[in-house]
Amino acid sequence: MSRSAGTLTRADLAETINRKLGFSRAESLALVESILAHMCDSLKDGENVKISGFGSFVLRDKKERVGRNPKTGVEVPITPRRVMTFRASQTLRDRIADGS
Amino acid sequence: MIRSELLQKLAQDNPELRAQEVEQVVDIFFEEIAQRLAEGGRIELRGFGAFSTREREARTGRNPRTGEAVDVPAKRVPYFKPGKEMRNALNPD
Numbered sequence: 433m434s435r436s437a438g439t440l441t442r443a444d445l446a447e448t449i450n451r452k453l454g455f456s457r458a459e460s461l462a463l464v465e466s467i468l469a470h471m472c473d474s475l476k477d478g479e480n481v482k483i484s485g486f487g488s489f490v491l492r493d494k495k496e497r498v499g500r501n502p503k504t505g506v507e508v509p510i511t512p513r514r515v516m517t518f519r520a521s522q523t524l525r526d527r528i529a530d531g532s
Numbered sequence: 533m534i535r536s537e538l539l540q541k542l543a544q545d546n547p548e549l550r551a552q553e554v555e556q557v558v559d560i561f562f563e564e565i566a567q568r569l570a571e572g573g574r575i576e577l578r579g580f581g582a583f584s585t586r587e588r589e590a591r592t593g594r595n596p597r598t599g600e601a602v603d604v605p606a607k608r609v610p611y612f613k614p615g616k617e618m619r620n621a622l623n624p625d
Contacts, residue, residue, distance in 0.1 A: 442577060466542060467558065468580050470541045472618065475622065476622065482533070514623055516581075518581075524569065527570040528585055
């Protein structure tokens with residue numbers, strides 16, 4: 433049972449680990465944080481993260497381009513930057529498309 | 533980093549866990565997220581990012597090879613927005 437109706441959080445993931453595997457709540461939460469920390473570290477080091485059956489977190493380097501402040505219409509340069517995208521695996525795409 | 537490397541790192545951090553337990557933890561982590569997405573729900577992992585789904589309307593596409601028109605039905609697709617801390621971490625200075 434999730435605590436916040438629509439949105440799944442770290443706490444919900446930890447609760448499921450606690451319930452299914454019997455680790456303490458604190459241990460379960462630490463494991464969730466640890467998974468996220470390792471993924472963050474890899475991405476920060478410029479390495480993509482690929483989880484088979486789930487999807488890939490892929491880094492892309494964007495060149496500088498001209499943007500515009502939508503409120504004032506003033507042109508401002510958008511500095512080159514690295515962005516992270518998520519590409520869901522075909523399995524996950526199929527599950528989402530047909531709601532199972 | 534691939535799944536097996538993540539398992540290795542978690543095992544190193546948690547020497548008290550059996551390999552099978554590490555695997556179950558990682559399976560539950562990604563399966564819970566996948567399940568919620570399949571239900572059309574949202575997952576918010578502060579600092580990392582948020583997963584959700586978007587509806588795509590039906591459209592008429594074309595087979596790029598033959599130019600033939602094909603009906604693409606309406607569907608739900610995954611969407612991910614990186615968190616602010618993640619975005620900043622990728623762009624130091």
